[in-house]
Amino acid sequence: MKFEVTILGSSSATPVFNRNPTAQLLNCNEKCYLIDCGEGTQQQLIKFNLKAARIDYIFISHLHGDHYFGLIGLLSSMHLNGRTKPMQIFGPPQLLEILEIQFKYSDTNLRYQLDFFPTNTSASEVIFENSDLSVKTIILNHRIPCTGFIFEQKQRQHKLIKDKADTISMAYYTLLKKGMDVELPDGKMLLSNDYTTPAEAPRSYAYCSDTLFDERYFPTIKNCDTLYHEATFMNDLLDRANETHHTTALQAGEIAKINHVHKLLIGHFSSRYKTLQMLLEEAQSVFENTELAIEGRTFQL
Numbered sequence: 001m002k003f004e005v006t007i008l009g010s011s012s013a014t015p016v017f018n019r020n021p022t023a024q025l026l027n028c029n030e031k032c033y034l035i036d037c038g039e040g041t042q043q044q045l046i047k048f049n050l051k052a053a054r055i056d057y058i059f060i061s062h063l064h065g066d067h068y069f070g071l072i073g074l075l076s077s078m079h080l081n082g083r084t085k086p087m088q089i090f091g092p093p094q095l096l097e098i099l100e101i102q103f104k105y106s107d108t109n110l111r112y113q114l115d116f117f118p119t120n121t122s123a124s125e126v127i128f129e130n131s132d133l134s135v136k137t138i139i140l141n142h143r144i145p146c147t148g149f150i151f152e153q154k155q156r157q158h159k160l161i162k163d164k165a166d167t168i169s170m171a172y173y174t175l176l177k178k179g180m181d182v183e184l185p186d187g188k189m190l191l192s193n194d195y196t197t198p199a200e201a202p203r204s205y206a207y208c209s210d211t212l213f214d215e216r217y218f219p220t221i222k223n224c225d226t227l228y229h230e231a232t233f234m235n236d237l238l239d240r241a242n243e244t245h246h247t248t249a250l251q252a253g254e255i256a257k258i259n260h261v262h263k264l265l266i267g268h269f270s271s272r273y274k275t276l277q278m279l280l281e282e283a284q285s286v287f288e289n290t291e292l293a294i295e296g297r298t299f300q301l
């Protein structure tokens, strides 16, 4: 099953050095989930040949502009482009008021249904679920209420081996696909292992947008496969990071290490860094399997 994320923006605060504010597009089993929507997200989707129309779910971490100033433009374009299918948006409660006032004064009556689900910014909870995955909030520690999101794939059923399955009654398929063995009326056993191959292990992707290093959210991200974590500053600016409730690249590496994640992506780079290699090396000094969240890159999760 496809499970990948494309980075659309990884700059903090302002667009600079051709870097755009935060946005990511997650594709799970050909369903598209937009994570944050900084200014310029529409342009980035066009640039990387990703269809905005395919997005059905949007998750907004917090109300600093670099994480949602692109949202009203994206929603308006969807309206102008004739969208009719509903859109689900998850974000801080006040986001709805902001959107409504923009629609009100532009006299926009959306052609599609917009379903808004306010996030609880004080307790981690499952906010979305379908047959492919579930999404749980991560309670981050930022200057204003902020949640990250962890996308966890569900365990898939075993796959039938067609040639073998053809030799038995379809009535047994359901149990075999669940990994259960079946006893026939004559006492003969059909072993799930003989008729199916196990599904891939479910994978998880945790997105930690803006936050101070804070152990309280570690249990939610523990052992995840891929962790995206902000790394706004180098560690020589730790004081500045603490003041602004951000993380350094070194801390991001430590967080990945402490929580036994498989892979770390770092982003949300300060505008003071024209090149990013130093940030990468700093994170890698504690957690080797780190990569930069470079715009346009797609990571298999």
Ligand SMILES: [Zn+2]
Pocket: 012, 013, 064, 066, 067, 210, 268
């Ligand atoms: Zn930010």
Ligand SMILES: [Zn+2]
Pocket: 062, 064, 142, 210
């Ligand atoms: Zn912020």
